[in-house]
Amino acid sequence: MLKIGLIKKAFLVFFCSMFINLAFAQADNWQLNMFKGVTPVSRDIYHLHMIAMLVCAIIGIVVFGIMIYSLIYHRKSKGHKAAHFHDNTRLEIVWTIIPFLILLGLAFPATRTLIKADNTERAEVTIKVVGSQWKWEYFYLDEGIHFYSNLSTPFKAIENKVQKGENYLLEVDNEIVLPTHKKIRFLVTANDVIHSWWVPELGIKRDAIPGFMHESWARIEKEGVYRGQCTELCGIGHGYMPIVVRAVSEEDFKVWVKAQREKQEQWNNLQTDLSKQRQMTRHELMSLGKKRYREVCAFCHREDGTGLPPMYPALKGSSVAVGYPISRHSLMILNGSPGSAMQSYQYMFSNEEIAAIVTYERNAWENNTNDLVQPIDIAKLRVTNIHQPKLVKKSKLGGLK
Amino acid sequence: MNPDITIDTHLDHGPEQGKGFIGFVKRWLYTTNHKDIGTLYLLLALLNFFVAGGMALLIRLELFQPGHRFLDPNTYNQMTTMHGLIMLFGVIMPAFTGMANWQIPMMIGAPDMALPRLNNWSFWILPFAFLLLMSTMFHAGGGPNFGWTMYAPLSTKFAPPSTDFMIFSVHMMGISSIMGSINIIATILNMRAPGMTMMKLPMFVWTWLVTAFLLIAIMPVLAGAVTMMLADRHFGTSFFEAAGGGDPILFQHLFWFFGHPEVYVLVLPAFGVISEVIPTFSRKKLFGYNFMVYATLCIAILSFIVWAHHMFTTGIPLGAELFFMYATMLISVPTGIKVFNWVSTMFRGAMTFETPMLFAVAFVFMFTFGGFTGLMLSLVPADYQYQDTYFVVGHFHYVLVPGVVFSLMAGTYYWLPKWTGHMYNEALGKIHFWLSAISVNVLFFPMHFLGLAGMPRRIPDYALQFTNFNVIVSIGAFIFGFSQLLFAWNVIRTIRAGQKVDGKVWEGSHGLEWTLSSPPPYHSFTVPPTIHSIQ
Numbered sequence: 018m019l020k021i022g023l024i025k026k027a028f029l030v031f032f033c034s035m036f037i038n039l040a041f042a043q044a045d046n047w048q049l050n051m052f053k054g055v056t057p058v059s060r061d062i063y064h065l066h067m068i069a070m071l072v073c074a075i076i077g078i079v080v081f082g083i084m085i086y087s088l089i090y091h092r093k094s095k096g097h098k099a100a101h102f103h104d105n106t107r108l109e110i111v112w113t114i115i116p117f118l119i120l121l122g123l124a125f126p127a128t129r130t131l132i133k134a135d136n137t138e139r140a141e142v143t144i145k146v147v148g149s150q151w152k153w154e155y156f157y158l159d160e161g162i163h164f165y166s167n168l169s170t171p172f173k174a175i176e177n178k179v180q181k182g183e184n185y186l187l188e189v190d191n192e193i194v195l196p197t198h199k200k201i202r203f204l205v206t207a208n209d210v211i212h213s214w215w216v217p218e219l220g221i222k223r224d225a226i227p228g229f230m231h232e233s234w235a236r237i238e239k240e241g242v243y244r245g246q247c248t249e250l251c252g253i254g255h256g257y258m259p260i261v262v263r264a265v266s267e268e269d270f271k272v273w274v275k276a277q278r279e280k281q282e283q284w285n286n287l288q289t290d291l292s293k294q295r296q297m298t299r300h301e302l303m304s305l306g307k308k309r310y311r312e313v314c315a316f317c318h319r320e321d322g323t324g325l326p327p328m329y330p331a332l333k334g335s336s337v338a339v340g341y342p343i344s345r346h347s348l349m350i351l352n353g354s355p356g357s358a359m360q361s362y363q364y365m366f367s368n369e370e371i372a373a374i375v376t377y378e379r380n381a382w383e384n385n386t387n388d389l390v391q392p393i394d395i396a397k398l399r400v401t402n403i404h405q406p407k408l409v410k411k412s413k414l415g416g417l418k
Numbered sequence: 419m420n421p422d423i424t425i426d427t428h429l430d431h432g433p434e435q436g437k438g439f440i441g442f443v444k445r446w447l448y449t450t451n452h453k454d455i456g457t458l459y460l461l462l463a464l465l466n467f468f469v470a471g472g473m474a475l476l477i478r479l480e481l482f483q484p485g486h487r488f489l490d491p492n493t494y495n496q497m498t499t500m501h502g503l504i505m506l507f508g509v510i511m512p513a514f515t516g517m518a519n520w521q522i523p524m525m526i527g528a529p530d531m532a533l534p535r536l537n538n539w540s541f542w543i544l545p546f547a548f549l550l551l552m553s554t555m556f557h558a559g560g561g562p563n564f565g566w567t568m569y570a571p572l573s574t575k576f577a578p579p580s581t582d583f584m585i586f587s588v589h590m591m592g593i594s595s596i597m598g599s600i601n602i603i604a605t606i607l608n609m610r611a612p613g614m615t616m617m618k619l620p621m622f623v624w625t626w627l628v629t630a631f632l633l634i635a636i637m638p639v640l641a642g643a644v645t646m647m648l649a650d651r652h653f654g655t656s657f658f659e660a661a662g663g664g665d666p667i668l669f670q671h672l673f674w675f676f677g678h679p680e681v682y683v684l685v686l687p688a689f690g691v692i693s694e695v696i697p698t699f700s701r702k703k704l705f706g707y708n709f710m711v712y713a714t715l716c717i718a719i720l721s722f723i724v725w726a727h728h729m730f731t732t733g734i735p736l737g738a739e740l741f742f743m744y745a746t747m748l749i750s751v752p753t754g755i756k757v758f759n760w761v762s763t764m765f766r767g768a769m770t771f772e773t774p775m776l777f778a779v780a781f782v783f784m785f786t787f788g789g790f791t792g793l794m795l796s797l798v799p800a801d802y803q804y805q806d807t808y809f810v811v812g813h814f815h816y817v818l819v820p821g822v823v824f825s826l827m828a829g830t831y832y833w834l835p836k837w838t839g840h841m842y843n844e845a846l847g848k849i850h851f852w853l854s855a856i857s858v859n860v861l862f863f864p865m866h867f868l869g870l871a872g873m874p875r876r877i878p879d880y881a882l883q884f885t886n887f888n889v890i891v892s893i894g895a896f897i898f899g900f901s902q903l904l905f906a907w908n909v910i911r912t913i914r915a916g917q918k919v920d921g922k923v924w925e926g927s928h929g930l931e932w933t934l935s936s937p938p939p940y941h942s943f944t945v946p947p948t949i950h951s952i953q
Contacts, residue, residue, distance in 0.1 A: 050867075210576055
């Protein structure tokens with residue numbers, strides 16, 4: 018009896034230590050357990066997970082223990098004769114009730130944590146997260162900040178042509194910066210298909226559903242960088258839309274907000290001010306175009322421009338990419354094509370980038386049109402062709418007076 | 419005409435259909451015999467097992483190392499989709515239907531299934547359904563690439579044209595399943611030998627009866643859901659599109675209303691097989707037969723009110739999350755009863771460990787482990803961290819591979835001597851078992867770690883910290899995959915030749931099928947047997 022108890026204890030200690038000790042390490046190559054995380058909810062989830070695992074381990078030890086015992090001792094080869102019992106209603110009732118009680122014990126902490134995780138009231142910062150194929154877009158609703166967050170791992174690393182960096186596939190061009198010790202509410206939605214916004218260390222996973230918005234919240238208690246990924250299959254680029262959250266102190270956050278606003282204003286001005294457009298050389302256009310094409314366009318239109326027809330049309334020899342006017346080609350990138358997977362890139366790409374991509378697409382893969390498109394051409398299109406949606410005052414419309 | 423002669427001419431083969439290749443084709447194409455059709459189902463399942471298994475190995479090959487290696491992301495997505503669809507609809511379901519066809523008439527003392535022609539039709543729809551499904555991979559734009567769960571709108575507005583073929587193929591599989599289920603229900607309810615009361619039915623028959631009712635209830639829902647997909651794709655409806663007043667989540671509700679009972683469609687017959695195998699090799703009656711039946715019914719009923727636990731992260735309201743969490747947790751009670759009863763059956767038995775028993779014991783261990791992770795997944799807050807990660811992949815593969823597939827192996831080794839009249843090669847069977855049992859854990863156990871450490875499922879490439887475990891998983895996958903060739907080899911060898919066995923085959927065998935010769939006569943029981951004591 019003592020021996021079995023000892024073994025049980027040793028097993029438990031081993032089991033727990035195996036998981037607890039490794040839970041704190043960062044980017045551990047042998048990480049075995051869930052992240053404890055840096056928010057109250059993620060910590061509660063972690064504890065719930067540990068309780069559930071412990072309960073399962075104990076049930077497992079008892080059930081498997083009895084089973085292994087009979088596997089060893091109740092063998093025919095050991096001369097064991099089969100008993101004849103085959104029914105015991107009392108026993109059946111006992112092993113119906115005991116699991117039920119165990120489940121009740123699990124249901125309490127689970128319910129408590131769930132109600133806590135669900136309470137998004139009194140948030141101090143509100144962030145809208147929008148998923149689209151295959152990037153995340155963030156709106157700081159009160160601060161008036163908006164940016165895209167794209168994978169920044171070089172294409173060559175994915176193709177195994179250069180050494181993979183430490184944060185391979187978990188790095189982005191624009192990180193989402195958040196203040197610590199503030200209740201942050203996330204409003205999660207999507208533009209095209211269903212995505213899912215998951216940052217393990219924040220304890221948040223919310224599906225981003227087109228046309229619907231769902232909430233979640235976090236109060237980050239420790240400064241640092243937390244990485245996550247899209248967790249709902251959303252097409253070809255599903256594995257390539259990471260999330261990087263940088264949690265900073267409140268002061269740093271304010272500084273960042275100010276800088277980000279200025280940066281954004283500058284960017285907007287640069288895109289629409291015709292006098293500020295730079296003249297680019299053919300080489301500049303082609304190399305920038307090739308880079309951005311591979312990072313963003315090549316998922317659908319393929320590296321060799323053949324696309325995946327009929328879903329994603331080929332650009333090689335296509336009427337858009339070799340035909341005229343060139344503005345049709347540029348506008349396709351600026352405005353997208355409604356009703357298809359081609360989305361609008363006007364806020365994601367600068368004039369230089371669009372000019373470069375258009376130039377690249379018109380000259381790569383034997384398209385050889387020899388056309389050069391300059392940022393100024395794109396800026397003109399922006400100014401003339403893009404109309405901001407007008408605010409409609411319903412009270413001023415005839416029928417509603 | 420002397421009736422004896424009529425019986426005699428049909429004793430071990432069907433009516434003559436001509437000679438040569440045409441005769442061979444007609445013999446199998448026209449057959450209405452439950453054993454022939456059972457064999458066809460099982461062979462189709464075996465073939466599909468290697469096709470879908472090959473796809474899994476391609477997935478594991480791509481994930482062996484980080485970086486883009488063999489498959490481009492679109493092909494990768496097609497592989498995950500097809501692997502899932504074929505394994506469920508093309509391997510597990512036909513395999514169990516094949517076993518049901520072979521076993522149910524023999525177990526209840528009937529000459530054949532109740533509706534033999536329907537039986538023929540149910541089977542012969544399937545090869546065409548799978549040809550249609552697999553043809554999609556050669557279409558322009560590629561095959562379905564949105565996962566076997568086919569979530570809208572990725573599967574409607576953003577899907578390749580070949581999706582329509584997949585939808586039609588799902589319709590065909592649904593028709594086949596519904597007809598097969600009707601047949602099984604009709605057989606069990608009407609064709610039992612006198613004295614074979616419902617509470618004397620072997621567990622395998624009971625579980626299949628419940629499964630058949632589940633199938634009839636859920637297959638039309640799936641058919642409806644995919645038809646709505648079709649309408650959204652081509653007829654301008656907006657069932658699943660918010661812009662037109664629909665809701666993408668509606669698809670998930672419909673799909674999982676089918677999908678969750680479907681899980682039990684896969685696993686209940688597995689419970690049945692295990693409940694046959696364990697008593698035989700423990701030389702002891704199944705413990706708590708009545709409670710096993712009640713537990714089966716309980717699981718089946720509960721399976722209809724837990725579907726939204728696949729959708730905890732979609733933002734369903736708090737009340738719904740709580741309800742579905744509690745309902746899901748409840749399922750572990752009847753499942754627990756089953757496990758406790760199996761253990762009690764073994765307890766103080768006189769066990770021997772032939773290959774079927776080895777697989778059955780491994781089933782109890784590893785299925786229970788899958789059940790534990792299932793219980794963890796039912797806790798909504800924890801599910802926020804598990805959902806759509808490799809933790810879930812690990813969970814359901816534990817339930818389906820060392821769970822359901824192992825029960826198929828156990829059932830095959832157990833009944834193969836009865837079906838063929840030949841003993842399989844025991845040594846080869848044991849090698850197959852140990853290779854499978856070890857490699858399946860190397861394959862699926864580390865997946866839990868990957869999921870907890872943050873690796874989402876269905877990604878073709880991963881961050882560097884996931885490399886170690888992915889390497890281990892891939893190695894396990896290849897050993898497991900190639901070990902199954904031993905199984906195919908053993909089965910084929912046993913069909914063709916092998917040591918002759920008597921009717922009883924196993925020392926501890928119990929039940930009507932073992933009172934027949936091995937192989938059994940063409941029309942299993944032409945005279946209803948008398949039931950003395952079953953179980």
